[in-house]
């Protein structure tokens with residue numbers, strides 16, 4: 001996604017355009033423009049500046065995106081050098097524009113639109129560099145290098161190297177605590193630790209850049225992107241967390257009990273925190289992988305797993321042995337199912353180039369960044385996803401997530417450059433997830449993945465809700481703490497000699513988990529999570545977890561659904577599609593509360609719809625946890 005996509009690229013390319021030596025559309029140097037209006041800029045000057053900035057940014061973005069795409073889908077020295085060079089240019093350009101935008105902010109008589117765009121120019125930089133000689137180049141070099149290090153990263157399993165997408169999948173299926181520990185430790189040691197020094201430098205450079213732009217530090221800059229004062233945003237995050245925390249606390253206690261029953265006191269004690277590698281995910285961020293361990297016996301058993309359903313219908317995962325002609329076929333078909341959902345709501349099919357240019361599976365012959373992302377390379381319709389798809393439930397859901405980004409991008413593609421974005425970044429992350437909440441058993445029957453006879457009855461509702469909670473509720477504290485860590489790193493509360501301790505402390509405080517072995521400051525565990533080396537802000541995913549339930553409830557209300565919320569699927573409902581499109585096509589043209597209101601009728605982000613969705617599960621969990629010590 002432009003602002004998402006450019007993630008690695010994002011950090012840099014979000015705003016992009018030629019810097020000091022860049023010409024505007026009249027062939028004038030941008031620096032000269034600055035000085036010519038410095039004395040007494042008018043509202044008309046501000047309008048002209050914004051128009052010029054948008055044209056330059058668009059041109060640069062369209063030129064740079066292919067370089068970033070290449071760097072993530074074909075990692076080598078050359079692609080990294082090209083990407084770093086664009087990264088440097090993009091950073092310089094965005095910093096120059098932000099500095100220039102600041103000069104117009106207090107001009108009398110600015111239109112609301114121009115005032116908003118000037119503010120966007122000031123805030124829409126993930127990693128600013130100071131204007132000092134060589135700083136942007138060094139920053140781009142470091143961030144490109146970190147992205148490549150993550151992409152090439154390997155852990156071990158039984159002493160053999162294993163790549164990122166394979167180890168991720170294996171963490172969900174292995175039930176051998178020693179194997180899990182080996183994978184967890186090797187991944188964190190091999191991928192995270194070597195990044196520590198570069199990351200320390202990156203923080204210093206970005207902070208110097210943020211200060212030049214008038215922010216106390218880079219975290220304050222990140223928190224300024226939500227149509228409210230930065231401090232209010234931090235408070236909003238905490239408030240939302242407190243709304244949903246009781247649900248997490250119950251889930252934590254319940255899952256800890258089940259893990260203790262499965263593995264025994266030596267591996268997972270009855271009380272205290274949970275061992276991080278036992279939760280079915282490298283980062284313990286989503287726990288659906290171990291649903292089988294926690295599934296209530298008898299009536300709660302779901303009786304189906306989407307990965308198994310796909311395999312039963314002949315979807316076969318590509319392996320090194322797969323014939324050339326067959327490679328990626330099933331994985332592409334999984335994406336077709338996702339497209340089908342959007343089509344059923346009335347959205348146009350994806351362009352042909354999506355199917356020929358996307359990366360659906362991990363190539364055999366080169367290193368790539370497997371972490372899923374969605375792109376719009378020309379800010380029009382060169383939409384693509386980049387994944388290393390596996391035939392399993394997680395990736396089926398992630399496909400919908402990524403397509404949500406692509407359909408959002410296309411819906412707003414006729415807006416001006418600075419409005420080519422989500423209402424806020426949490427909205428962008430929530431759209432595909434909202435659709436994925438509609439993947440109910442009844443929907444799976446409708447698309448022929450499940451037989452009617454397999455549909456779980458109402459007696460299985462607890463199981464269905466618990467399966468969802470393992471992903472959706474479990475994620476919340478992780479979604480919150482990743483940027484609590486970065487905000488602390490950027491503002492100095494977590495100094496460089498405590499990077500790892502700061503991370504482990506937050507993991508304990510919010511998630512109630514501990515690493516399977518002692519960690520010390522020779523490690524850098526945050527680096528083992530994609531978004532840290534990728535420099536993608538993470539608060540967006542926390543917001544999205546909350547927002548997707550608000551969107552889902554609004555869609556189900558619009559569809560006239562009367563049953564329990566979690567059984568609602570709005571598949572095939574064109575009215576919902578029309579309503580959704582109305583929000584998507586706004587892009588970032590209005591403050592996010594306006595967009596939220598357009599779709600849900602409310603202007604507040606709220607945990608209530610999520611709590612309503614899980615209410616029957618909450619009652620059940622409390623009963624299961626009776627007499628157990630809660631917390632850690």
Ligand code: X8Z
Nearest residue numbers: 004285371372373398401541
């Ligand atoms: O990074 C992602 C997406 C790409 S925007 C796959 N997500 C977060 C993560 O994997 O950590 C989606 C859920 C949270």
Ligand code: ZN
Nearest residue numbers: 401405428429
């Ligand atoms: Zn996303």
